[in-house]
Amino acid sequence: MTDPAAADASPRTLDAEAIYAELRASVAARIAAAGGSAPAIVGIHSGGAWIARRLHQELCPDAPLGFLSSAFHRDDFSERGLRAAGGAGATRIDFPVDGADIVLVDDILYTGRTVRAALNELFDYGRPACVALAVLLDRGGRELPVQADHVGAALPLGPGRGFVLGRADDGRFTLAVEPA
Numbered sequence: 090m091t092d093p094a095a096a097d098a099s100p101r102t103l104d105a106e107a108i109y110a111e112l113r114a115s116v117a118a119r120i121a122a123a124g125g126s127a128p129a130i131v132g133i134h135s136g137g138a139w140i141a142r143r144l145h146q147e148l149c150p151d152a153p154l155g156f157l158s159s160a161f162h163r164d165d166f167s168e169r170g171l172r173a174a175g176g177a178g179a180t181r182i183d184f185p186v187d188g189a190d191i192v193l194v195d196d197i198l199y200t201g202r203t204v205r206a207a208l209n210e211l212f213d214y215g216r217p218a219c220v221a222l223a224v225l226l227d228r229g230g231r232e233l234p235v236q237a238d239h240v241g242a243a244l245p246l247g248p249g250r251g252f253v254l255g256r257a258d259d260g261r262f263t264l265a266v267e268p269a
Contacts, residue, residue, distance in 0.1 A: 103244070105254070105264035108225055109140070112241035116192060116223055117148055119239065127152035128190040128221070131182065133207045134158045136196025136254040140225055143260060144194065153184035159206035186215030192239070196254045198224040201235030226252055226264070 120127050127149030132141025138156045145154045157180040193207060204222060211220065223239035228246045246252065246266065255263040 101265060103252075103264040103266070105225075105262035108241035108264065109143075109262055110241075112140070112223060112225055112239055113144060113147065115239040115241075116144055119192070119221065120148060123190070126190075128192045128219075129153035129155065129184055129186075130192050130194060131155040131157060131211065132194045133196075133203060136225070137194045139254070139256050139262070140196060140223075141192075141194035144192075144223070153189070155182035155184065156180065157182065157207055157210045159203050159210055180210060180214075182211075182214050186211065186217050189215075189217045190219045190221075191217045192221050192223050194223045196225050197252050198222075198227045198235070198237055198240075199230050201231050201233030204235045205233055225254065225262075228252060 129152055130141045130145045130149065132138035132155075134156060141154065141156070145152065191211070193204070193211065195203060195207070198204065208220065211217065221238040222235070224237045225241045227237055227240050227243040229243070230245075230248075244252075249269050250266055251269045253265045253267050255265070257263065
């Protein structure tokens with residue numbers, strides 16, 4: 090699924106569950122390599138929160154789980170405002186961040202601006218020992234030096250189109266390519 094031509098050949102939907110399975114396997118390998126010591130999982134609202142909740146439930150239900158909004162730390166807040174939070178919830182981190190091993194989860198990695206803002210929000214709560222980034226999909230086009238540690242798939246997508254993550258009532262993900 091990493092063929093750039095396939096991503097730009099006008100697919101309407103992608104197999105989001107297969108992509109999620111790749112991401113899940115990568116995060117599971119991280120947990121196994123750490124001797125089963127599960128990191129805290131923190132999802133970025135909204136798509137990243139969906140993915141984080143599911144990873145947490147399936148891989149490490151006893152580990153801390155948190156959610157954050159990057160809205161107030163965005164460099165384009167004056168243009169996007171609270172819309173940057175995806176209409177989802179506020180930050181909720183109910184565990185000590187200082188010294189924690191954290192997996193920060195987002196749905197689509199594009200410019201890197203959301204991740205930068207999310208890290209700023211996370212550091213408002215303390216200084217973690219380590220933050221690893223897990224994303225369902227890396228679409229390329231970075232404007233900031235941000236790279237994911239765990240990626241479900243890398244599918245470059247040219248300008249004028251975007252990936253849209255959806256979640257069914259049963260928790261399964263859908264992923265579509267739509268005009269931007």
